[in-house]
Amino acid sequence: MIDFIQRVVVTQKSTMLLESERYTFDVDVNLSKTDIKTLIQxxxxxxxxxxxxxxxxxxKTRFGGVKTRTKRAIIRLKNGDTLPIFD
Structure with a gap:
C-alpha cells in the first residue's frame, strides 16, 4: 500500500501550500483520486x-533517454488535521 506513494514533494510551492493544510505527493500513475483519498485516510x-x-x-535525461511520467497529488485535509511526517 505504501508503494503507491512514491515520495513527498518539497518545493517552494508545496511548502507554501502547507499553511493551508495541503500536502503534495508523487503517486503511482494508475491511481484515481478516490484511490488516493482512501490510501491517505x-x-x-x-x-x-x-x-x-x-x-x-x-x-529528457542527459544521455538521450526519457524519464517516465509521474502523477502529482495535492491533498487537502480537514481543518485541524495534520500529517505526522510534517511535524
Missing part, C-alpha cells in the same frame, strides 16, 4: 476533504 488516519491531481511531463 487509511495510512495516516486523517480525513481528506479534496484531492487534486496532475501529470507531470516527461523529462
Amino acid at each position: 487509511d495510512l495516516y488516519g486523517v480525513q481528506v476533504v479534496a484531492v487534486n491531481t496532475h501529470r507531470l511531463p516527461r523529462r
Whole structure:
C-alpha cells in the first residue's frame, strides 16, 4: 500500500501550500483520486476533504533517454488535521 506513494514533494510551492493544510505527493500513475483519498485516510488516519491531481511531463535525461511520467497529488485535509511526517 505504501508503494503507491512514491515520495513527498518539497518545493517552494508545496511548502507554501502547507499553511493551508495541503500536502503534495508523487503517486503511482494508475491511481484515481478516490484511490488516493482512501490510501491517505487509511495510512495516516486523517480525513481528506479534496484531492487534486496532475501529470507531470516527461523529462529528457542527459544521455538521450526519457524519464517516465509521474502523477502529482495535492491533498487537502480537514481543518485541524495534520500529517505526522510534517511535524
